[in-house]
Amino acid sequence: MTSTRETITLQADTLFYENGFEATSFGDIAKAVGISRGNFYHHFKSKDAILDAVIELRLARTQTMLDNWSAEADPQERILSFVRILITNQSKIMAFGCPVGTLSSELAKLEHAAHPRAVEVFDLFKTWLVTQFTALGHGDKAKDHALHVLGRSQGVAVMAAAYQDPDFVQAEVDALEAWLNTLTPHN
Amino acid sequence: MTSTRETITLQADTLFYENGFEATSFGDIAKAVGISRGNFYHHFKSKDAILDAVIELRLARTQTMLDNWSAEADPQERILSFVRILITNQSKIMAFGCPVGTLSSELAKLEHAAHPRAVEVFDLFKTWLVTQFTALGHGDKAKDHALHVLGRSQGVAVMAAAYQDPDFVQAEVDALEAWLNTLTPHN
DNA sequence: GACAAATTAGGACAACCGTCCTAATTTTCA
DNA sequence: TGAAAATTAGGACGGTTGTCCTAATTTGTC
Numbered sequence: 001m002t003s004t005r006e007t008i009t010l011q012a013d014t015l016f017y018e019n020g021f022e023a024t025s026f027g028d029i030a031k032a033v034g035i036s037r038g039n040f041y042h043h044f045k046s047k048d049a050i051l052d053a054v055i056e057l058r059l060a061r062t063q064t065m066l067d068n069w070s071a072e073a074d075p076q077e078r079i080l081s082f083v084r085i086l087i088t089n090q091s092k093i094m095a096f097g098c099p100v101g102t103l104s105s106e107l108a109k110l111e112h113a114a115h116p117r118a119v120e121v122f123d124l125f126k127t128w129l130v131t132q133f134t135a136l137g138h139g140d141k142a143k144d145h146a147l148h149v150l151g152r153s154q155g156v157a158v159m160a161a162a163y164q165d166p167d168f169v170q171a172e173v174d175a176l177e178a179w180l181n182t183l184t185p186h187n
Numbered sequence: 188m189t190s191t192r193e194t195i196t197l198q199a200d201t202l203f204y205e206n207g208f209e210a211t212s213f214g215d216i217a218k219a220v221g222i223s224r225g226n227f228y229h230h231f232k233s234k235d236a237i238l239d240a241v242i243e244l245r246l247a248r249t250q251t252m253l254d255n256w257s258a259e260a261d262p263q264e265r266i267l268s269f270v271r272i273l274i275t276n277q278s279k280i281m282a283f284g285c286p287v288g289t290l291s292s293e294l295a296k297l298e299h300a301a302h303p304r305a306v307e308v309f310d311l312f313k314t315w316l317v318t319q320f321t322a323l324g325h326g327d328k329a330k331d332h333a334l335h336v337l338g339r340s341q342g343v344a345v346m347a348a349a350y351q352d353p354d355f356v357q358a359e360v361d362a363l364e365a366w367l368n369t370l371t372p373h374n
Numbered sequence: 375g376a377c378a379a380a381t382t383a384g385g386a387c388a389a390c391c392g393t394c395c396t397a398a399t400t401t402t403c404a
Numbered sequence: 405t406g407a408a409a410a411t412t413a414g415g416a417c418g419g420t421t422g423t424c425c426t427a428a429t430t431t432g433t434c
Contacts, residue, residue: 004411020296022209026392036413038394043411047392097292104349105284105292109207119349147346147355148362155342159334162291162306168334175335191381213422223383225424230381234422 005043007033009053016054017099021106048114055117058099062121066128075135076180079149082129083176086156086169094164098157100125125150138183145183152176192230194220196240203241204286208293235301242304245286249308253315262322263367266336269316270363273343273356281351285344287312312337325370332370339363 002010011032015024026047030037044050069081086093096102100121107115129146138145156172159165189197198219202211213234217224231237256268273280283289287308294302316333325332343359346352 018296020209020293022207023297025390027390036415037392038396038414038416039412040392041394045393096296101345101349102292102296105289105345106207108348109205109283109289110210122346122349144358148359151342151346151355151359152339153342154345155338155340158288158292158341158345159309159338161295162288162309168338171331172335172338212420214420223385224422225384225386225426226382227422228424232423 004033004035005053008035008040008043008050009057012050013054013057016051016103018096021051021103021112022110048112051112051114052117055103055114055121058121059124062124066124070128075132079129079132079180080177082125083149083153083173083180086153086160086173090160090166090169093157094160094166094169097161098154101154101157122150136183149176191220191222192240195222195227195230195237196244199237200241200244203238203290205283208238208290208299209297235299238299238301239304242290242301242308245308246311249311253311257315262319266316266319266367267364269312270336270340270360270367273340273347273360277347277353277356280344281347281353281356284348285341288341288344309337323370336363 008029012024012029015028015032019028026037026040029050030040044053069078072078072081100118103118104115104122107118126143126146129149130142133142133145152172153176156169159172160169195216199211199216202215202219206215213224213227216237217227231240256265259265259268287305290305291302291309294305313330313333316336317329320329320332339359340363343356347356
């Protein structure tokens with residue numbers, strides 16, 4: 001029993017990811033949802049309001065995903081769960097890049113008011129990663145390591161979308177795993 | 188004595204970078220150049236034609252930059268020249284990301300015909316980096332190392348545009364330099 | 375100085391954009 | 405069952421988009 005508002009948000013989320021925010025029109029979303037264009041304003045008063053809802057959806061989804069990964073006993077294994085979304089979502093990432101990174105980049109160029117809110121998805125990952133690195137005993141280096149892992153993942157996503165090369169993605173995931181092992185020798 | 192066509196290309200290059208390709212209109216370019224909108228089609232028959240010219244401009248600029256770096260005697264130092272564009276162009280990158288990466292990402296989402304051509308800028312960097320790593324004696328690992336450096340740089344650019352944190356950029360550049368030293372110990 | 379070519383400005387064009395309004399329909403519930 | 409509320413379709417709106425046309429102006433050349 002998903003409400004029309006939810007359906008709009010879900011479809012907009014997909015379209016914003018696959019085609020970009022600017023390139024997605026009201027008509028595109030209306031067609032995907034199967035409602036008339038004019039009816040829209042009963043659910044959202046503007047396109048920006050839809051963007052806000054999409055960002056909140058992504059924030060909630062991300063938090064749920066992070067909570068699930070926290071079930072893992074070993075913090076190192078938790079971090080690997082994060083790194084491996086590059087493999088899990090490989091085909092989508094090779095086609096459209098990372099949803100977080102590409103939206104952040106687009107909203108930055110548009111100087112869109114929702115940019116800081118979109119970056120909060122990064123914050124969720126960052127905070128969670130800091131927690132894991134702290135648990136591994138990396139103290140004041142935890143934040144640096146968290147941003148490092150985030151950045152490496154973003155770089156892989158950009159190059160994956162440029163070249164569509166699964167071997168590169170796998171090699172970089174392996175390299176990140178090796179780097180993690182360098183940080184924390186498993187005795 | 189720059190021709191109108193050159194001026195259009197230069198202004199479009201800046202606007203595409205700072206605002207995005209899709210978000211930049213003919214009117215925006217016309218205003219920046221200082222000519223009427225209708226006059227445009229005497230120089231470019233379509234917006235895509237302007238994009239092609241911009242990409243070719245970037246290809247030429249990139250090649251020139253790589254040639255200049257090749258003057259450096261030590262291949263390791265050449266690679267560092269590449270890494271340090273993150274510092275040189277820091278403020279622009281924090282505002283708009285990497286021009287190569289963001290255009291590639293946008294054109295991928297638009298399924299634009301010019302996407303492969305835009306990726307050729309990456310190819311220039313890649314080929315050049317492969318040459319440097321080969322000169323350092325990394326043989327069959329040269330290509331992997333080249334893509335690794337490219338990816339790391341892209342990741343830094345994405346995160347820089349998200350957080351506008353110069354310290355993060357500097358830390359990542361240092362980390363990349365340290366990684367390079369790990370690869371090739373300087374005795 | 376005359377004439378052809380290159381370049382220009384300005385506006386027309388159809389299509390689409392985000393937004394908004396209205397009137398009809400469906401749903402809810404006392 | 406009937407009235408109130410929620411939801412819907414369809415279209416109008418002003419503005420902007422990329423594209424194209426025409427007529428005027430500038431430029432270059434003999």
